Amino acid sequence: MTDRPLLLVTRRMPPAVTERLQRDYRARLNETDEVYDSDRLVAQAEGCEAILCCSSEKFSAEVIARLPESVRALATFSVGYEHIDTTAAKARGIRVTNTPDVLTDSTADIAFLCLLGAARRAWEGESMLRAGEWVGWSTTQLLGVHVTGKRLGIFGMGRIGRAVARRARGFDMEVHYHNRRRLPADQEEGATYQADADALLGICDFVSLNFPASPETENFLNAERIAKLPDGAVVVNSARGTVIDDDALIAALKSGKLAAAGLDVYRGEPRLDPRYRELPNAFLLPHMGSATVETRDAMGFKCLDNLDALFAGREPPDALV
Template sequence: MKPKVYITRKIPNEIVSKIEAVCEVRMWQEEEKPVPREVLEKEIADVDGLFCLLTESIDQALLDRAHALKVISNMAVGYNNIDVEAAKKRGIRVTNTPGVLTETTADLTFALLMSTARRLVESTEYLRSGKWETWSPLQLAGQDIYGATLGIIGMGRIGEALARRAKGFNMNILYYNRSRKPVVEKELGLQYTEMDELLQEADFVCIMTPYTPETNNLIGERELSLMKNTSILINTARGGIVNEDALYHALKNGVIWAAGLDVFEKEPVPLDHPLLTLPNVVTLPHIGSASIKTRMKMAELAAENLLAAIRNETPKHLVV
């Protein structure tokens, strides 16, 4: 009798076929809409493996309904959607998909930095609305990127990849991390600073740290007040790291110049969210890893992790 697996979103057929070669597969058939909670509660009852996305809250109440579950394979680098400790207590393995999305997410982060600094979205809307009637000296003038100071909070794989891109723009790069990385400092010419100093000195502040209880609201009113009034905040990590109310007031009152956001505390972000009303905010729907090649690699790795745990082997990327 084959082990049973539930997949919480429609994924490419070639990935499903690999899992079906070993397991009996049931799958939510929507590509754009998450599986409803009540459906997931029913489906998880008898499965050996769960293939899920960040959109699913795998909490203690849900795990209480899982009577045969061996593995939760998260198709993401982060896993703050999963109660890891509750899974560990039940002997359930949790896996993720790091590494494969590093370069793609760094691409998106630097693209967001550039589009925010040079007001590309605002300029597109300006043109399409018929406002472009002439040229003027400071019309839609933005901030320079080449030679500016970049501050990176969180120097993991993606932070390092972002720093490599910034070197091509001759940027002075500061970083703050829980621990120093002397090898990376030497390789990329980075300068380690405490976070307050980074906030005070950087023209661009990029959030690259994982979301944890310690990083919840890491950037709030006090931290934003330390930044220059010409500086730009970029967040492609997790929404809860930045206090959104404090960010809104800082942007509206000119405490900082602009922000580029790929993530929000609540996703999808409500259309009446105050940050969406500001012209100096570039907003994206959490597309950091959204290239075709990378998303396929993530799905493949999530499937490999799942199948390894089903076979009682050690998955390539094991969280617990």
Template structure:
């Protein structure tokens, strides 16, 4: 029998056909509706490979549902939705899609900085609502991005790409990371600093760290209170790094000026989410890597990861590095 693959979201035929030529493939038939947990468990019980989205919780229950699962190919650079420890114990390869989305996510992160700092969305709504009656000197005045201090929390590859873009705006770049990166400091002109120095000194605080036990709710109201009251907070990583009630309070009380958010604690959010009621919040539906070119590259990497593992080879993007192909 051919190995069985389950794909948790509808993907283009060009991608699916590469798997169908080799394997038996089943796919959840919706682009914008997450696969129900019950269906995921049913499929995991018989699958040799799962191609998952970040919206799926690939828990111990899912990983233990069947005896034949060999690989989980997660279409994201982050993998906090996958129980990697359980997968490692069971000899299941966990794969992700790093590198191919770095530049696209950095572009969007910088776009959030510009939009929130210069009040672009608010200004667009202003004119659409027919409020623009005359030019005035301080109409919807935001703040400059150029020559300001950018503080990056999480200097991975996306953080480095954001720092590279900041050079073109003559920004001073400071960063906090679990490990210091001296080579990147020299190349990017960035300065390593403590978390406290970063939040107190930066004009734009950009959150790009992965979601871990150490980083969960790293940004609370007490942290926002330490920022400049002119600071703009950007989160393009994971919503779980932020205490949303603390952020809401900080924005309402003027502890910080604005926020640009591509991610939220629980996704998707509804239109009545309290953060969406604030004019100084730019909110996006988790589209950091959502360019046509990048999403296709992410899908292709998932396919390459699955084919490699099921062929008994090491995949190109392996999360649990201790995993080894079985003879």
């Protein structure tokens, strides 16, 4: 059917998403799954009515200005949209949608995996076993940080932050949070609101960073703020790499100011700061927050639900602009 809209799909999609794509649209697929640079994005978009993109592609104002006139929408396979200049898109009449809600639980699971893995020195233990270096149990081997009953400070109490708070209650943690504004009591998940971010840092045994990337959150966790944390605290980041000053965090991990860090996201990923790889007290994952079959399928289907609505003349349910 030649009347089906033509979509550019910038990355390889899960099989179930690809099947629906090819059923309902004419799809220009990225069979090699390479990351397109700006010139390739513009060239591949020729004749397309929409682009199903990912956070790996950068739609700056310059790129958006160069997109073919045929492009009506950018459906991003992500909840974050800092890779898209939404102001430029709006000025050109290009709709932008994202995928909220469906990756909340899987990302919160990874945040808690990072918390536990960092606190209990999981990477060091697994490495010891795989290298054949474990010679048996001892009373002082790989002593970590106790989690149950400790204070957790959540910075950014959106959907994922609230889901982290729910998981923390299962470990009898005392949960506090900082947000741009206090949530209604029925959304606080039993957590205590702290209006002053720096004051909250001073009582945190664990820190979970869960706010989006923005100019305001750039390098939020810097040397000055790390100094406010209690000695031996653990830092977890499942949000975006830009919210941490890498130099400051690495220095604190090396000095022992911080006991450990659990990281799933990095500045400039996949080219993370190589010094992290040298730190035994850094528990590192490769941006796995939404990496379950169920979640990635749901993200793809949300992209298509938004495009289906757009091409049917309805308002996309997850429209940003």
